[in-house]
Amino acid sequence: MHGRPRLKASAPPDPERVKAAEKKAALFGQLAGEVLARSAAKRYDPESLALSAKLLELHPEMYTGWNYRRTALVPVLEAGGEAAVAAVAGELALTQRALLKNHKSYSTWHHRRWVVAKGFCSLEHELQLVNMLLDGDSRNFHGWGYRRFVVQLMGTPAERELEYAALKINHNFSNYSAWHSRTVLLPVLHGTPDSSAAQAAAELTATLRAAALSADPADVTGKDQPQASEQQKQHAGQQQPQQGAAGPTPALTAAAAASAGPHVSAAATAAVPKEALDEEYELVKQAFYTEPEDQSGWFYHRWLLGCSLAHWEQARGSEAEKREREALLAVLNREQQTCKEVLDMEPEAKWALLTLTRLREVQQQVLCESDTATAAEEASGLAAQVVEGYARLKELDPLRSGYYKDAEEGRAQVVARPMAASA
């Protein structure tokens, strides 16, 4: 059992307590049996539904119980009116109690989404509720997922969600969920120039096509469509999507395709302008200085580096290439400086050393493309430092020595696309 202390077989529990537990178990079994029997008999009277509510509050993961309630709800919600509003309020209260019992219950979260998607309730209230939940458990991925669902329905601009993610990060730099959220939102904010939903949807299709093309040129159907549009329609009469920089659902859904990483879609990550990236580098630097051993910020930093690289990769072969190359080298130098500062404070800071080593690796690759003698000399100096870096990492972090060995020997490309292979 997750997190429950073990009872020793050599010290068996008091027989009275065992008996009491068995009695409780039998009562629970009786209740479950009763609910399942009424469900099978298609009994949808208030007493039967109250019994199912009691069962689900005790045991929120019992999915058949939620199915039973939904079957009873369908005609009520279809009829609409006050009865529907009251029924939805009842389900929201019940799922809230169930989530208090188990805030990781997939079936309960799904029930709440199903109910909310039908309309008849305040989305503002849902947002407040999920804020409360994330205040208490800031890494709950069900909560973050539910938040995305609610803000999509509301048509909240990506900017506002970025502010929320920043708030969570400033509260605790170790919030990987919030850093993740930024990687989803930034390409949306900068990738969609117009707030019109139609344009955003068209761009989504284009992004997906591009992703599909780069992955599988033989099979492009382009039939991928944003899923939440149906739910959005149902809320349309109740809540006007806010006009904002990013637009509603499609823009936020497009983020998934855009955030697929530099390997899949350099175009999408290059959408984040260099000035915006600089702000992100600054934010994450604060995290490094505060908690250099926390991995969240360093993973985010790798993504930022991928975005910076994408600007240069996109410019290759064009007039802008030289300018982008210089800009990239400036970023690489600045970030190396940051890592060195962290290492000055803590010489055994593994994450700073790993990042420094990778930055040097990328710089070396960039310099290798130049044919001047000084660049070649600088590159060979960097190559030696990279080998040295990985050797030291193997000592500092022996659990992952297998990975460092492969990286040292050029068999693991985590930051840069293998340029040698494409050349």
Next chain:
Amino acid sequence: MVHPGRRELLGDLHASYITAFSENKTSFEFYATEHFRVSGVYWGLSALHLLGQADRLDRTSIVAWVLSCQHEGGGFGGSERHDAHLLYTLSALQILALYDELHRVDADAVARYIASLQQPDGSFWGDVWGETDTRFSYCALSALWLLNRRDAVDVQAAARYVASCKNFDGGFGCTPGNESHAGQVFTCVAALDIAGRLDLVDADLLCWWLCERQTKSGGLNGRPEKLQDVCYSWWCLSALSILGRLHWIDQQALADFILECQDEEAGGISDRPEDQVDVYHTFFGIAGLSLMGRAGLQPIDPTFALPVEVMQRLRQQHQQGQQPGKQQQEVTQ
């Protein structure tokens, strides 16, 4: 340093624990686990199979019971009183595959049920109620492979949907935009493997993220800055194994952590040392040790979470054109 009573894999004790658990019908756990009992039986039976002790459970009654969990529409419920769902449809087929009894189901009917849950964007609902999750993509593709009915769904669309759930760290979430989670990483990588689309995985990036799941304890966690837990010995390790990078973690340290989680008195394995054991962690602990090639254990297939021996038999049957469902129809017609 591993507890002196836990240095070896206590196989016989674990087998006894699983058998005893399956016979206890008075505990709260017995009632509380009813809605996913088919999965519970799959975990227990697979663990016994890996230990070479599958005959400790009664084959005839288990097969009859699993078949009684099937609904008219072709899907299986978590037990005979629960509604059909993809999660339990896969577990039911896995049990039948372990016993070489897949011919007892009408493969076409099950395939139709699974196909009915695929959406235009390639994703799968878990059941008729519309929950979408990449776990269900895996269940669908794995189940159809077992039945030799992959053509029943749009496999390429399924793969594209899974790829659309890929994140900045190379990992995967349950729907597009959701955070990476090691459990989801297994389902997505394995689903892409079944679809023949491992090219959609950023293997180096993902495997680096996965090897960073190993904590000082030797155990693996499921997300950054979370506690280690034996079940990730399967979720992370299977993906590392599929992608050929098991050597990126310290396997000895992980094996020691799993052994340390054994209950040396009553058998079974828990999430962390000194916690209460359960069948789920017992299976995933043994499965992790099996993936790392532990002596005395049958090897397990990282994509299908079934013994390699069972997979070899199924591949042979598929090649010989023995389609379980058709065989059954011939018998009944």
